[in-house]
Amino acid sequence: xxxxxxxxxxxxxxxxxxxxxxxxxxxxxxxxxxxxxxxxxxxxxxxxxxxxxxxxxxxxxxxxxxxxxxxxxxxxxxxxxxxxxxxxxxxxxxxxxxxxxxxxxxxxxxxxxxxxxxxxxxxxxxxxxxxxxxxxxxxxxxxxxxxxxxxx
Amino acid sequence: xxxxxxxxxxxxxxxxxxxxxxxxxxxxxxxxxxxxxxxxxxxxxxxxxxxxxxxxxxxxxxxxxxxxxxxxxxxxxxxxxxxxxxxxxxxxxxxxxxxxxxxxxxxxxxxxxxxxxxxxxxxxxxxxxxxxxxxxxxxxxxxxxxxxxxxx
Amino acid sequence: xxxxxxxxxxxxxxxxxxxxxxxxxxxxxxxxxxxxxxxxxxxxxxxxxxxxxxxxxxxxxxxxxxxxxxxxxxxxxxxxxxxxxxxxxxxxxxxxxxxxxxxxxxxxxxxxxxxxxxxxxxxxxxxxxxxxxxxxxxxxxxxxxxxxxxxx
Amino acid sequence: xxxxxxxxxxxxxxxxxxxxxxxxxxxxxxxxxxxxxxxxxxxxxxxxxxxxxxxxxxxxxxxxxxxxxxxxxxxxxxxxxxxxxxxxxxxxxxxxxxxxxxxxxxxxxxxxxxxxxxxxxxxxxxxxxxxxxxxxxxxxxxxxxxxxxxxx
Numbered sequence: 379x380x381x382x383x384x385x386x387x388x389x390x391x392x393x394x395x396x397x398x399x400x401x402x403x404x405x406x407x408x409x410x411x412x413x414x415x416x417x418x419x420x421x422x423x424x425x426x427x428x429x430x431x432x433x434x435x436x437x438x439x440x441x442x443x444x445x446x447x448x449x450x451x452x453x454x455x456x457x458x459x460x461x462x463x464x465x466x467x468x469x470x471x472x473x474x475x476x477x478x479x480x481x482x483x484x485x486x487x488x489x490x491x492x493x494x495x496x497x498x499x500x501x502x503x504x505x506x507x508x509x510x511x512x513x514x515x516x517x518x519x520x521x522x523x524x525x526x527x528x529x530x
Numbered sequence: 531x532x533x534x535x536x537x538x539x540x541x542x543x544x545x546x547x548x549x550x551x552x553x554x555x556x557x558x559x560x561x562x563x564x565x566x567x568x569x570x571x572x573x574x575x576x577x578x579x580x581x582x583x584x585x586x587x588x589x590x591x592x593x594x595x596x597x598x599x600x601x602x603x604x605x606x607x608x609x610x611x612x613x614x615x616x617x618x619x620x621x622x623x624x625x626x627x628x629x630x631x632x633x634x635x636x637x638x639x640x641x642x643x644x645x646x647x648x649x650x651x652x653x654x655x656x657x658x659x660x661x662x663x664x665x666x667x668x669x670x671x672x673x674x675x676x677x678x679x680x681x682x
Numbered sequence: 683x684x685x686x687x688x689x690x691x692x693x694x695x696x697x698x699x700x701x702x703x704x705x706x707x708x709x710x711x712x713x714x715x716x717x718x719x720x721x722x723x724x725x726x727x728x729x730x731x732x733x734x735x736x737x738x739x740x741x742x743x744x745x746x747x748x749x750x751x752x753x754x755x756x757x758x759x760x761x762x763x764x765x766x767x768x769x770x771x772x773x774x775x776x777x778x779x780x781x782x783x784x785x786x787x788x789x790x791x792x793x794x795x796x797x798x799x800x801x802x803x804x805x806x807x808x809x810x811x812x813x814x815x816x817x818x819x820x821x822x823x824x825x826x827x828x829x830x831x832x833x834x
Numbered sequence: 835x836x837x838x839x840x841x842x843x844x845x846x847x848x849x850x851x852x853x854x855x856x857x858x859x860x861x862x863x864x865x866x867x868x869x870x871x872x873x874x875x876x877x878x879x880x881x882x883x884x885x886x887x888x889x890x891x892x893x894x895x896x897x898x899x900x901x902x903x904x905x906x907x908x909x910x911x912x913x914x915x916x917x918x919x920x921x922x923x924x925x926x927x928x929x930x931x932x933x934x935x936x937x938x939x940x941x942x943x944x945x946x947x948x949x950x951x952x953x954x955x956x957x958x959x960x961x962x963x964x965x966x967x968x969x970x971x972x973x974x975x976x977x978x979x980x981x982x983x984x985x986x
Contacts, residue, residue: 389866395694396699401590409847437593445586449880547853547854565694700890705894706861738898
């Protein structure tokens, strides 16, 4: 698949009294990784929001395999598992500092108007974004394996 | 099922710039609701931790149906969907102030030793807890419907 | 002074690996207490925001005296130390479950337009709010001591 | 003074519905910057904790001058304003992406035993750390101006 790799250093504020990174902080990490993936494909979620469209998470799934500890430097692999004009499913794998798979996750996102929360079609509002995501989807299905760093 | 009802008032700090409660804050709300459920059954997670056993979330699933807004007062319905000596699955339904189902979720939890992260069996370490959860499981399967407020 | 008392139960998510409530979570608790104080005086910060005015914190000071632990039930005493049309200084005292003073704090807040971040005068935009805060200020200076529960 | 420069990219999860970085997230940013400063001087807070000593914040002060927005890349300048065996005062300046001073802050920290929260003297428990901080203090007082990147 077409994927990005994002590094995050676990913060002390993200620990809990179990002595590990609190499980509720992982959605934030996925978001940081997703922002980075989008940015590496040449887009900006901030720019989308400035047009009045927001993209909420509507489904979240996380499997915690190994705990992560402060101040570990983790790496998150991110890709789009499934894309349609109305919904994207992103997947994530978090690797700990030892390179072991520590966490897997998935989020589904839609795009809606901020004013009335009505869903919109990506191809109608952001045709360039749609073109690139369609291309990503096609190449993912073709079995391509590529780390995206600076555009396709 | 045997369930508890927990009220939470959405905090300003929990909003994001979409103008809604940030999706990453829901695991915390589930935890507040789970703590309340456990407490209403007569137990204390804090007491468990003081014996050197911790209970991490190993699986998390959330479906976001309706956005929640500051300072909404939401109600979380919590129950144990499945119980075994090694793992419990809790389910959650969040109702917004209008009484609509806004979110559903599930978490799987195990119990492990804090010193070596080895799993333990609840019946061996906390027999009373095991007895009550077994009873809850039995009555859930029998189709009982009961809001627990102060013990079974 | 005219003050309110707000109860908060420390959440597990608010702990850090020191085993105490993370120091960075106290601004959120102050805000919950401030929202409650405002509400008990008969106003709603949400209603203010809906008119296009926001009220950011511009100065924050916290002294940590005693650690707070999960799942302590703390009580926050909140009052307005100083009021002018352009700025309010709120003070806070957090008492732990044993009734000991655990934390003191202060926040300064202004009111600004959301569209351009220009400061506004409270008496011009919210004359009723101004009237009550002026009254509170006068009675504070006169040495009155009153817990506000449901309006002055 | 002897200072470090730390870059942080504002996260979406750190915004609130004012559309800015929530004011309660700044203590976390200060901590990230402090961890970086300590690391650049050759020490590790994690190593300190593993000996049973923790270093809580006992005083926090923040002045919010300009709002910070998602996904701004800010730079935090960090230095030790005052050092004694029992207490260190760190100061912080946050510069926004345009290079303007957006925030100033200070935190006071002590070192205590995790088991009984009794204060300890840095020179007795961590003589090397004490030596470097004494050197920093001396050179700060002599008016030296140096960005620390990899040790003194």
